[in-house]
Amino acid sequence: MNTGELVELGQQLRVDSVRAAAAAGSGHPTSSMSAADLTAVLFARHLRYDFERPDHPGNDRFVLSKGHASPLMYAVYKATGAIDDEELLTFRKNGSRLEGHPTPRRLPWIETATGSLGQGLPVGVGIALAGKRLDHADYRVWVLCGDSELAEGSIWEAAEHAAYEHLDNLTLIVDVNRLGQRGPTRHGHDLDAYARRFQAFGWHTVETDGHDVDAVDRAYGEALSTRGQPTAILARTLKGKGVEAVQDREGLHGKPLPEAEEAIAELGGPRDLRIRVEAPSADGTPPAGHTGRPDLPRWDKGEEVATRNAFGEALTALGTARGDVVALDGEVGDSTRAEAFAKEHPERYFECYIAEQQMVAAAVGMAARGWTPYAATFAAFLTRAHDFIRMASVSGSGINLVGSHAGVAIGQDGPSQMGLEDLAMMRAVHGSTVLYPCDANQTARLVAAMADLDGIRYLRTSRGAGPVIYGPDEEFPVGGSKVLRSSGRDRLTLVAAGVTVPEALAAAQALEGEGIAVRVIDLYSVKPVDRETLRTAAEETGCLVTVEDHHPEGGLGDAVAEAFADGSPVPRLVRLAVRDMPGSASPEEQLRAAGIDAESIAAAGRLLVGEAIVS
Template sequence: MTTVSNTTLGPASDSAQLFELAQQLRVDSVRASTGAGSGHPTSSLSAADLMAVLMSRHLRYDWEAPDNPAGDHLIFSKGHASPLLYAMFKAAGVVGDEELMTTYRRFGHRLQGHPTPVLPWVDVATGSLGQGIAYGVGIALAGRYLEKQPYRVWVLCGDSEMAEGSVWEALDKAGHHELANFTALIDVNRLGQSGPTELEWDTDSYARRAEAFGCRAIVIDGHDLDAIDQALTTAADGQAPTVIVAKTVKGRGVAEVADKDGWHGKPLPEDLAERAVAELGGPRDLRVRGPQPPDATPAPAPAAEPVELPRFDLGDKVATRVAFGKALVALGARPDVVALDAEVGNSTHAEDFKKAYPERYFQTYIAEQQMIADAVGMAVRGYRPYATTFAAFLTRAHDFIRMAAVSEITMALCGTHSGVEIGADGPSQMGVEDLAMMRAVRGSTVFYPSDATSAAALTAAMADVEGISYLRTTRGAYPVLYPGDETFPVGGSKTLRHSADDQVTLVGAGVTLHECLAAADRLADDGIQARVIDLYSVKPVDADALARAAQDTGALVVAEDHHPEGGIGEAVLSALSASGSHPAFAHLAGTDLPGSGTTDELLDAAGISRAHIAEAARTLLKR
């Protein structure tokens, strides 16, 4: 058994030293996963040679100063290979052997089953396969076009995840933007979770696909240390985005599991682990000091100017999506605000930002997953991204939004053309699930403005809200209800009609608020006084105002342009339940499949028009 210790490897390390480091990474991957009783050692063994060469000779990174703005970025898209990543951290001297062996995958500790930014050397949470390359493109975009820093972005991905469409969205954008600071390393080890991968060891097919998206492809033996070094040297030449297609063996170095199916996600049993460690040459205690980051050369950032939000005249008809666009332009006075579009900016009015600040506007075309990934990458680098598309199409990117919350990213999303209100385009374009999706995101904030003034104010509020915030806007133009100096606190609401004699409360947001106001007028003609609440903050919701209304009137009607599941009605019921309030309650929401038609026809067919709201109130009062 060979034991190597008390040695520090640097960029000039020879092949023999690199081999010892790769073996150390393998040994520690086996030890950590066996000690935890879970993990992915075989997926770690296949990529150990790639990572040994990268961290020793090419990753320009100061492990003691991970916030160095010129330092490279390493993303493990195949996040299940976390034993390898944590073994690298040990080799870098930032994680100790005891922590690696006793806390990996244990409750309450930072070496989790898949890496998250609780570790200062991890930019984004990974593990939902197909996302790491996309995040890497977002960070590379920020480095090249916003920060103008010399850092490189390296992404390790598995061959199984190359079946995900998001991977090819990402490589398409890497090629389109000519991101020469971006390199993906594909660990082609042939075996996935439940058998061989789609292409197995057909490395030429991977290369042709990468080249078709405008990236340079380099095919290598992923266990040939010199070939790896040459490929990484070429990738770092600043000429083109690069995909290194590395043929590897899953379980490399351990004969009993190498290239054998059925070992994915399984730790080696203790007896086999002992034999594996011996076969790999035993434990080592090598330390790595790779190349340091170049000097930071930040581009001078313009000073932030005062944000002057647009103002709208009471009674004028303005679409909330239009107000969003105008407010976004106003927020451009902040140099940290960036805008992202999925080729619908002329409808969402995100394009207004492009006209004012083209250098901070990013077009991802019809690639909503990549739009969110770009936003995440830019947020990692300290920017405040606003990503916008139709509310219906944001649902395509739900997993990216979910994972952004795991990474504790701060970003603002805007979904336009929500609900059946959009009219003739029909159900494929109608966002009627988005509130449920966004309310369910951990730590999210959800706004649904009803007029231009509130839309502009809430757009601005999102620039200072931590976590993921969502603004739901409508297609049609509706009267301005609030003066320009009205404020809209997060978690608040507005009571637009009230009296001491209120008999029922009508709760709406967006288009249904205007229907509630019209319904209140109809009820007034019948001698029924109705309170009307604008629930512009859907999450957090104004529980106090709702509880007061329940106590004062005893009856609530909630109308929303959304499916009944997960939207405003359930938010209201949750708040009332927590307060112990049990008023008579009616929930109006769309349940049937809508078709094409006018806005009025569709609102009525969905049962959320003024006539239906008024009738629901009368029915409650008859009980």
């Protein structure tokens, strides 16, 4: 397209953004209008993409970080022929693919769900890392974000990581339209302020007029020719560009234009220009697939092994068998034991440093490119990345998260290091799988099983060594459990997971000596939970005690209680959990203080059975 045609295309994108929002009666047309010229030039002149093959390994990748500007995205899709005008006008309607904020669940051309601002660039960094270090392809990653979201700390985690990795295949386009949701942004139209910040992180920057299509074209060309650095294009634009009643005016964010037909006429009326997007030049290299079943590590019953150690060894074995498996860590690989993978498969290991949001976002970006990521850090620190985990679920992303050093059992480090909310956090994520192994062989099996699951998968590992309870050939289906002790005389059931399983077994042994037969269930699959086994135990024993190294809200106890939430008879239920704020003490002292050690479990069992007899 020549200059005149690019100008007309920008106007068409504005008109169609206005039309889509007007048809919906809601949306963000003014945020779309500011970026229309930037998008027109990118798609018409620089993007290489095959809309017929969105999974083409050589496709460039475009991430709309300012996801509220979805009318612009859909207007572009109409211009490329990917959707038609009839579908454009279904924007935000029930059943439409064109949601208020776009998601890859509905549209194959979307890389990641956006709308929680500050996430597009971090995910883009993950995609660009995949291109550089995994795919070894020459595709480029283009991220369009708004100036408001540059206030998010995650943007600067991404900025530093991109520069550190020399991601010259990454271009950030910042639509500096000066206005946020409730008024002016922090730096308004001061492009130099933004440039200084990106330059300090090691980026190449280009300042330009975002409504001068030739200047925008030159800026993109400069980004393409820059080597060794990512590029940030800082484009001065006007929100609501082209319509006097709304242009650069406050109070109009997130609203359709008040006089849509007049605005469309002012913009020159509807057009039907078509963009011929350049196809990628090469196929690229898809991720390597399976090469066979992993030769998982094996331990003998009775050995003392920390589940975090088992995770590191099992992940390394899985990486040997599967070339699509990658590992990411938040500078705690020596503690999570992810460093074992790093030593064996350094080309597929990514050190993300203390930047948990970027670590999870990079995993999402790599998963979007077909890789199978495992991202590990302390369970407590994953809470910082919860919004990224939530949005990964919205995307339908398949990522594996591993949280080590969970619970009071870590001992002397104190509460800041203790993951005591992680099970609740992960259970609340839509479609998630939550696993909490108690021994090394169980951990190894679950690490391998996670790779073939859908959605967000979470594995909780422990710091201290624990006894190997299961043989190396035992199977652990997701959604299952293991009944470790049972008899026809059982008067209560202890339900435990992870570090509390050995404690529950010891308590059961003590109670057996007092004539109280006890069933013990290892509920290693916290979500999905084994309802059938729990209901059978409730029916046959009448009393359940749940024991967890976690706060009482949202963890194991709630998972068990929910197994009876559909009207099934509810047993007597006691929930032992960490109810006070712990301090520093030895692991044994911590378990005792929390009331989740063997002695405390036995005491609760005696009381519960006694109450049942009295009643």
